[in-house]
Amino acid sequence: MEFTEVIEARRSVRSYTDARLDRETIEAIVADATLMPSSYNLQPWEFLVFTDDEDRERLQEVAYGQPHVTDAPVAIAVLGSLDPAAHVDRVLADQIEKGYRDEAAAERTRESIVGMRELPEAERHRWSVTSTSLAAMGLMLAARDRGVATCPMGGFDAEALCETFEVPAGYVPIMLLTMGYPDEDAEAERLPRKFRRPVSEVVHYGSFEPTVEDTTASLSEPEATDN
DSSP states (O other): OOHHHHHHHOOBOOOBOSOOOOHHHHHHHHHHHTTSOOGGGOOOEEEEEEOSHHHHHHHHHHTTTOTHHHHSSEEEEEEEESOTTTTHHHHHHHHHHTTSSOHHHHHHHHHHHHHGGGSOHHHHHHHHHHHHHHHHHHHHHHHHHTTOEEEEEOOSOHHHHHHHTTOOTTEEEEEEEEEEOBOTTSHHHHSOOOOOOOHHHHOOSSSOOOOOOOTTSOTTSOOOOOO
8 A cells, every 4th residue: 555545544443353363464564563763773662462362351351341452353562661771782783783873972872871771760651652652653554554453542551461461560561452354344444534633723833822622522531542
């Protein structure tokens, strides 16, 4: 598909066919996702993939019972590392070999990255979320390019997920994704795309002035990732 077609075709799909995704397809999608940019190219992302029915049932429990976790043949927990320097040696060695940095510049960069370990956890969490979210978006687009649908999910108990699946300390769940071939009766497949704010409303040149907000929405409504 052309890139614009992929962008326009990507929807948040919650109904899937029974067709399974083989590991080759899953890993090809993830491989594309790993081409996304990250701070210093440190690639803090990990992808915890669930294909077994039992595992997805356990995941559903920490995702507040959302049905598409088990309806989809694949669910993925996108994790982010809180250690900026976890892969620094390999990353910088590669940059030296390919001519991006000389050894002196690489050593200065290494010192800076290792120093990031001393940042408060909240700052390292924000750092990890930024880069890892780019990879998650890349995964959704790579899947759609292969005719595979996804749905990003922010509604889950991160602490329970880590406990249930023994995620080591130092990694944080950034989001969940369900993935599979879309059911033709899925809302996102048969209904027009939901409302998008116009470009004229969201683009601001040189200075920022908020547009009029919709004050009819209840502030008590739960946050949802949709469409």
